[in-house]
Amino acid sequence: MLLSGGARDMKRVLLSLAWLITAAVVLFTAYAGYVLLSYRRIPDNQMLGVSGSAAGTLETGAAYALVSWNVGFGAYSSDYSFFMDGGEHARALSKDAVLENTAAAARRLQALDPDFALLQEVDWDSDRSYHVDQRALFEGALPNRSSVYAVNYDSAYLFYPPSEPIGRSRAGILTLSRARIAGAVRRSLPVETGFSKFLDLDRCYSVSRIPVAGGRELCLYNLHLSAYTSDGAIATEQLRMLLSDMAAEAGRGNYALAAGDFNKDLLGDSSKVFGVSGAEFPWAQPFPEELLPGGIALIAPQGAPSCRNADMAYVPGETFVLTIDGFLASENVEVLSAEVLDEGFAHSDHNPVRLSFRLLA
Numbered sequence: 001m002l003l004s005g006g007a008r009d010m011k012r013v014l015l016s017l018a019w020l021i022t023a024a025v026v027l028f029t030a031y032a033g034y035v036l037l038s039y040r041r042i043p044d045n046q047m048l049g050v051s052g053s054a055a056g057t058l059e060t061g062a063a064y065a066l067v068s069w070n071v072g073f074g075a076y077s078s079d080y081s082f083f084m085d086g087g088e089h090a091r092a093l094s095k096d097a098v099l100e101n102t103a104a105a106a107r108r109l110q111a112l113d114p115d116f117a118l119l120q121e122v123d124w125d126s127d128r129s130y131h132v133d134q135r136a137l138f139e140g141a142l143p144n145r146s147s148v149y150a151v152n153y154d155s156a157y158l159f160y161p162p163s164e165p166i167g168r169s170r171a172g173i174l175t176l177s178r179a180r181i182a183g184a185v186r187r188s189l190p191v192e193t194g195f196s197k198f199l200d201l202d203r204c205y206s207v208s209r210i211p212v213a214g215g216r217e218l219c220l221y222n223l224h225l226s227a228y229t230s231d232g233a234i235a236t237e238q239l240r241m242l243l244s245d246m247a248a249e250a251g252r253g254n255y256a257l258a259a260g261d262f263n264k265d266l267l268g269d270s271s272k273v274f275g276v277s278g279a280e281f282p283w284a285q286p287f288p289e290e291l292l293p294g295g296i297a298l299i300a301p302q303g304a305p306s307c308r309n310a311d312m313a314y315v316p317g318e319t320f321v322l323t324i325d326g327f328l329a330s331e332n333v334e335v336l337s338a339e340v341l342d343e344g345f346a347h348s349d350h351n352p353v354r355l356s357f358r359l360l361a
Contacts, residue, residue, distance in 0.1 A: 041188060041202055042151060048184040048206060052139070054146040057211040058179050058218055060361040063336060066116040068259035068325060069352035070224065070307075071105050071138075073121045073129045073171060074098035076349040079313040083161050084228055085281075086311035090166040095130035101347040102134050106141035108343065114354070117142055117176040118259045120224040122149070127157070127167025135174055146181035146208075149174050152224060153202035173222045173260070175208050182217070184208040187245065190237040191226065205242060205260070212255065212359060219249045221258035221328070227283055235263070239291055243328070247293040250330035255359050256296070258328040261307075261350065262287060266300035270322030274305050278320040281309050299327040299335055301353040304342035314345045325353045334358040 058064070074092055077100075081087025092098045109117055119138060123129040139147050151172045159165045175184070189203040205223035212218055225238050246256040264287040271278050278284070284307075289298060305321035308314050329335060336356040343351050 041191075042154075042186065042204070044188040046186040048148050048150055048186055050146055050148055050181045050184055052145050052147040054144060054178055054180050056179055057213050058359060059213050060359045063356055063358055064116065065112075065114045066118065066257070066259060066355045066357070067109065067112055067114040067352050068118040068327070068355075069105065069109070070120040070261045070325060070348065070350040071102070071122060071134070072348040072350060073123045073126065074102040074132060074134055075129065076310065076345070077101055077347060078345050080310065080349075081312050082310040082349070083164070085309055090161055090164045091128040092130065095132065098129045098132045102132065102137050104347040106138055108352070109138070110141050112341075112352075112354070115178045116220065118220070118222040119174040120222070120261050121171055122174045123169070123171045125170045128169060135172070138174055139176070142176050144178075146177045146179070147174065148181055148184040148206060148208050150186040150204055150206035150222070152204055173204070173206055173224055175206060175220065175222045177208065177210060177220070179210050181208045182211050187241070189225070189241060190234055192234050203238065205258075207245070216254050218255040218257060218359065219246070221246065221256070221260070223258055223260035223262070225261065225263045227263040235285075236288065236291070239288065243291060243293055243296055246296055246328060246330065250295050250332065255333050256328075256330040257333050257357070259326070259353070259355065261325050263324055266298065266323050266326045270305065271320075274321050276318065276320050278309070278322060281311070281320055284322055284324055295331045297329055297331065299329055299338045299355065301326050301338040301340045301355070304340040304351060306340045306353055307350050308345050310349045325350055327353075327355050329357070332360045334360055
């Protein structure tokens with residue numbers, strides 16, 4: 001039976017549609033397989049390389065300054081918004097924006113000239129930051145220091161969100177010390193096991209061991225805990241692991257000091273402190289102080305918020321702000337001051353936080 005011209009055309013359209021659907025299914029299956037097969041966690045207790053020319057040991061009784069700063073992979077100028085916070089972008093606005101924000105943060109660190117700089121969200125070859133090597137730029141800005149870099153995550157290419165895929169991410173945490181770092185290790189934190197692990201990716205903290213006169217060590221923890229978890233128990237387990245590690249070092253007579261991005265409200269309720277409600281942004285829950293073991297204290301820096309929610313461009317008095325960056329210290333570390341340095345979120349969604357401290361004899 002012969003088909004009419006219209007019927008033949010319809011048959012060709014349906015056949016083409018079937019081929020397109022088949023090709024889409026094959027491509028999606030292949031991509032899903034690529035993501036699943038390429039996913040891996042970096043092994044726990046990975047020894048980290050120490051570079052740089054710093055020498056000498058720390059002294060008890062001397063005052064030292066530490067600055068911690070989540071530099072936001074160089075993306076967060078004050079007008080930037082991030083898709084996982086309810087904003088627009090997954091990548092930085094441009095390579096020039098990454099270079100400008102990174103250079104501005106580096107200049108600020110040069111001016112502060114701390115004895116220790118602990119930085120988070122430092123990219124070295126990521127699509128989201130246009131393959132700018134931020135690690136090298138920060139190391140160059142603070143020369144004559146020991147340097148330790150721990151890869152937080154090294155992900156497959158993510159076609160998410162579809163409008164602006166985040167791509168492949170290689171990011172980490174950088175520790176710079178004016179004193180010699182004798183050794184360092186990367187500790188893998190618990191993460192979710194479901195689909196969320198492909199979005200929040202891997203998590204870790206690094207421990208840098210710095211000799212102190214008299215034979216003890218300062219164990220310096222650089223951390224960036226999870227934010228976008230569907231199971232709050234994961235964030236609690238991360239804290240338990242970190243606090244147990246610190247308490248063990250303090251029990252050996254060493255000095256334990258942690259700094260970084262906790263992704264927890266260190267003030268308990270920053271909405272009351274800074275006057276902007278965060279009820280619709282439940283990602284930053286109060287720090288569970290009941291988890292603190294004896295001899296380990298939480299130090300929440302004061303003076304200004306340390307982080308802005310990036311659902312919108314930063315507008316003082318309208319954008320939800322809070323303090324999630326701070327410190328933990330063993331009782332043989334005397335805290336002299338802890339403050340947020342108000343940069344107005346000009347070059348990151350975080351302001352730097354500074355700690356002045358002494359090591360007790």
